[in-house]
Amino acid sequence: MVYIPVCLVQPVAERFYACAVNNAVIWSAHARGQAGWRNECAPALRNFKHALELDVMEFEFGRSDDGPVCTAISLFPDLERYGPNGDAIVDGIVARLRGRP
Numbered sequence: 001m002v003y004i005p006v007c008l009v010q011p012v013a014e015r016f017y018a019c020a021v022n023n024a025v026i027w028s029a030h031a032r033g034q035a036g037w038r039n040e041c042a043p044a045l046r047n048f049k050h051a052l053e054l055d056v057m058e059f060e061f062g063r064s065d066d067g068p069v070c071t072a073i074s075l076f077p078d079l080e081r082y083g084p085n086g087d088a089i090v091d092g093i094v095a096r097l098r099g100r101p
Contacts, residue, residue: 009071012062018042019077020049021056021092028081031061037068055096056089 016030018041025042049057058077061068079086 009062010064010069012064012069012071014063015071016061016063016068017077017081018045018059018061019056019082019089020045020059021077021089022096024088024092026082026085026088026092028085029083030081034068041068056093 014030016034017028018031018038019026023046025038025045027038031038045057045059054075056075056077058074059070060072060074062071077089079089082089
């Protein structure tokens with residue numbers, strides 16, 4: 001018998017994204033209207049990334065009846081999701097490659 005890990009999440013209508021790179025958390029344009037929640041969530045995203053000793057990590061969130069829920073995690077951020085904020089992700093990756101935090 002083969003076991004496969006599965007993560008079941010509730011369906012969400014709208015998705016938005018956060019990319020933790022270095023000490024910053026960059027949010028996609030679709031994350032508007034979530035300022036209070038984003039400010040509370042950002043330290044946890046940074047801590048999770050640091051605990052895994054990663055330089056960059058993307059989180060997918062969805063809006064549910066109970067509030068935002070994390071629906072996926074990726075090690076390869078899709079810069080197109082971030083519009084002009086994608087430049088900050090690239091800058092963070094380049095800074096890390098150059099040895100700066």
